[in-house]
Each structure stands twice: as structure tokens, then as C-alpha cells.
Amino acid sequence: MSSSLIYSTKEIFMQTILTGIRINSDLHLGHFLGVILPMTRLANQHSHDSHINIFVPDLHSIIGDIDGDLQRNIIDSLKIFLAAGLQINDHIHFYRQSYVPAHSELTWILDTVATMGETSRMIQYKEKSDDGKESANVGIFNYPILMAADILLYDATYVPVGEDQFQHLELARNLAERFNNKFGDVFTLPAKTSDQAKFMGQLDGNGIRIRSLTNPEKKMSKSDPSENSKIMLIESPASTAKKIMSATTDSVGKIQFDMFNQPGISNLLQIESLITNQPLQTIISRWTGETNYGDLKSQVATTVSTTLAEFQSRLAEISDDDTIHELLKAGEIYANGVANAKLLKVQKCLGLRD
Numbered sequence: 001m002s003s004s005l006i007y008s009t010k011e012i013f014m015q016t017i018l019t020g021i022r023i024n025s026d027l028h029l030g031h032f033l034g035v036i037l038p039m040t041r042l043a044n045q046h047s048h049d050s051h052i053n054i055f056v057p058d059l060h061s062i063i064g065d066i067d068g069d070l071q072r073n074i075i076d077s078l079k080i081f082l083a084a085g086l087q088i089n090d091h092i093h094f095y096r097q098s099y100v101p102a103h104s105e106l107t108w109i110l111d112t113v114a115t116m117g118e119t120s121r122m123i124q125y126k127e128k129s130d131d132g133k134e135s136a137n138v139g140i141f142n143y144p145i146l147m148a149a150d151i152l153l154y155d156a157t158y159v160p161v162g163e164d165q166f167q168h169l170e171l172a173r174n175l176a177e178r179f180n181n182k183f184g185d186v187f188t189l190p191a192k193t194s195d196q197a198k199f200m201g202q203l204d205g206n207g208i209r210i211r212s213l214t215n216p217e218k219k220m221s222k223s224d225p226s227e228n229s230k231i232m233l234i235e236s237p238a239s240t241a242k243k244i245m246s247a248t249t250d251s252v253g254k255i256q257f258d259m260f261n262q263p264g265i266s267n268l269l270q271i272e273s274l275i276t277n278q279p280l281q282t283i284i285s286r287w288t289g290e291t292n293y294g295d296l297k298s299q300v301a302t303t304v305s306t307t308l309a310e311f312q313s314r315l316a317e318i319s320d321d322d323t324i325h326e327l328l329k330a331g332e333i334y335a336n337g338v339a340n341a342k343l344l345k346v347q348k349c350l351g352l353r354d
């Protein structure tokens with residue numbers, strides 16, 4: 001890998017695809033299929049003519065209690081992309097949010113653009129602060145504004161995230177638009193969420209949402225007390241297959257894609273499509289009309305357990321941290337260059353700099 005930091009004119013004007021992977025020591029299939037795998041595929045497909053920014057939002061992660069060693073978790077989170085098959089080249093930029101101080105600076109500025117009303121309507125804020133509005137920390141409220149700064153500093157067009165983050169993306173778009181209306185074309189607006197979904201291969205325009213295996217009305221979540229509801233990335237193939245074989249379905253008796261009436265079956269079809277990288281429509285056509293739920297389950301059990309086993313063995317091969325440290329070193333120089341230039345432009349608009 002060369003880490004050339006001199007960019008050609010073409011490279012300076014290339015579009016940016018960006019995502020932040022939340023530090024989490026226990027990632028599950030929902031994270032893998034919702035963000036990690038789609039981002040890896042998009043990166044491999046577009047890195048010849050797009051910048052691919054993959055960063056760790058370490059400032060976001062201190063909003064709650066940290067489980068484990070933060071530095072260890074940061075390195076491990078990035079290794080996951082390599083194990084998922086990310087091909088590294090000079091357009092792939094890894095960095096840590098807190099190593100690029102412009103993120104915090106732009107957050108404050110965007111705080112003066114965002115309204116209390118729109119920020120308090122964010123679902124995640126409402127959920128997290130529900131049992132104690134008074135004792136919730138201000139960071140929980142400010143979370144989406146920092147996320148907007150993460151995106152807008154780099155003029156990112158596409159931001160692969162799970163469906164639960166779509167509302168935050170819309171907020172970022174609105175803040176950019178409001179700022180631009182006042183000061184001219186400063187920020188690139190990230191694509192609309194329906195276009196984001198399409199870019200991720202979700203042709204219906206909806207974001208990816210992997211559901212609990214035991215209660216498919218809900219999303220797969222690490223905080224779910226039921227172990228059978230979720231498949232961890234470190235799950236053994238036998239246990240993975242067992243959980244899928246016992247997934248909750250329905251009594252309709254026909255395989256068809258219907259999230260409303262048959263969320264369990266639809267979830268399995270969605271998982272099969274994402275893992276095999278085939279359009280959902282292709283998977284639906286293959287299975288519609290069949291009546292044996294067991295056949296679908298064993299197909300999905302095989303694909304998921306084989307894919308996870310391959311992922312796990314690649315992860316085990318990346319034993320040292322050197323590659324990640326090297327990528328971070330080059331990535332953080334790149335990120336500071338781009339982010340500081342954008343921040344200066346914003347500061348000039350506001351009269352903070354001449």
C-alpha cells in the first residue's frame with residue numbers, strides 16, 4: 001500500500017461515500033448485514049472513482065458507558081471491514097473522529113443552526129431519554145448534530161447506514177440546506193434517504209432493518225435478553241444454524257414477502273438476499289409459492305453459517321494491529337486536510353475568520 005498524500009484534481013473532486021461504525025464489542029448479524037457488508041461491497045465497487053471514508057465515531061461512543069477498552073475496540077471495529085473483504089487502496093480512508101478536531105468545532109456551529117424542536121423529535125433521543133429526561137446527558141441530545149458534522153465536513157453524498165439512522169441523515173440534509181440558503185453553496189447535501197437505500201441495493205427505497213429471530217416485529221438488537229433472537233458475529237456455525245432453524249415464523253403456510261403479515265419469513269428472505277448479494281426480488285421469485293418453511297430455513301442457515309465462518313477465519317488471520325495503525329495514520333492526515341478546509345470555509349461565512 002502506498003500512502004500518497006498528494007491528490008490529483010480528479011481525486012479532489014471525486015464523490016465521497018462515508019460511514020461511521022459505532023464501537024461495539026458485540027456486533028451481531030443486524031450490524032453485519034445493515035452496514036458492514038453493504039459498505040464493504042460499495043467500497044470495493046466504487047473506490048476507483050470515489051473516496052471511501054470509514055471512521056470510528058469515538059466521541060459518539062462516550063455518550064454512554066464504555067464496555068471494555070476503547071482503544072482495543074476501535075482497532076477491532078476497523079478490522080471487521082478487512083475481514084468482511086474490504087480491498088484497501090489509496091482512496092480508502094480510515095480515521096478516528098476524535099483525531100479530527102474539526103468534527104467537534106463544526107458540531108458547535110451546527111448547534112446554532114439546528115432547532116430544539118427538530119432535535120428533540122429524533123427517535124433515538126426520545127427512546128434513550130424516555131425514562132429520565134432530566135438526567136439524560138446533553139450528548140444524547142446533541143448526538144445527531146455531531147453526526148451531521150461527520151457527514152457534512154466531507155461533502156459525503158452517500159452514507160450507508162441502517163434504517164434506524166435515516167432520520168439522522170435527513171437532519172443532516174436539512175441543516176446543510178438551511179446553512180446553504182443563508183450562505184451559498186457551502187455543503188454538499190447527502191442524497192435523500194430513498195436514494196441512499198437504492199444505492200445500497202434496496203430497490204424499494206427503504207433502509208435495511210434485520211429483525212429479531214424470535215420476535216420479528218422488532219429489530220435485532222444487542223440489548224434483547226433473548227439469546228435466540230440474535231446471531232453474534234462470533235457465533236459458531238452450529239449455533240447459528242440452530243437459531244435460524246428455530247426462528248419464529250407464522251401459520252400462513254405459504255412463502256411470500258409480506259413484512260406486515262409474515263415478518264419472520266420476510267426477514268429470512270431479506271437475510272438471504274443480503275448475504276448472497278442477490279436482489280431481494282430474485283430471492284422472492286425463487287421462493288414464492290413454496291410451502292415448506294423448513295426448506296427456506298435450512299437454506300438461510302447454510303448461507304449465514306458459511307459466510308460467518310469465512311468471516312471469522314479471515315478475522316483470526318489479522319492477528320496484529322499494524323495494518324490498522326498504518327491506515328489510521330494516513331487516513332487521519334487526509335481527513336484533517338479535507339475537514340479543516342471545509343471548516344475554514346464555514347468560519348469565513350460566519351465572520352469567525354477573514
Ligand code: TRP
Nearest residue numbers: 019020022057147150151159161
Ligand atoms: N450513528 C451511527 C450509528 O449509530 C454511527 C455514526 C456516527 C455515523 N456518525 C456517523 C454513521 C456518520 C454514518 C455517518 O450507527
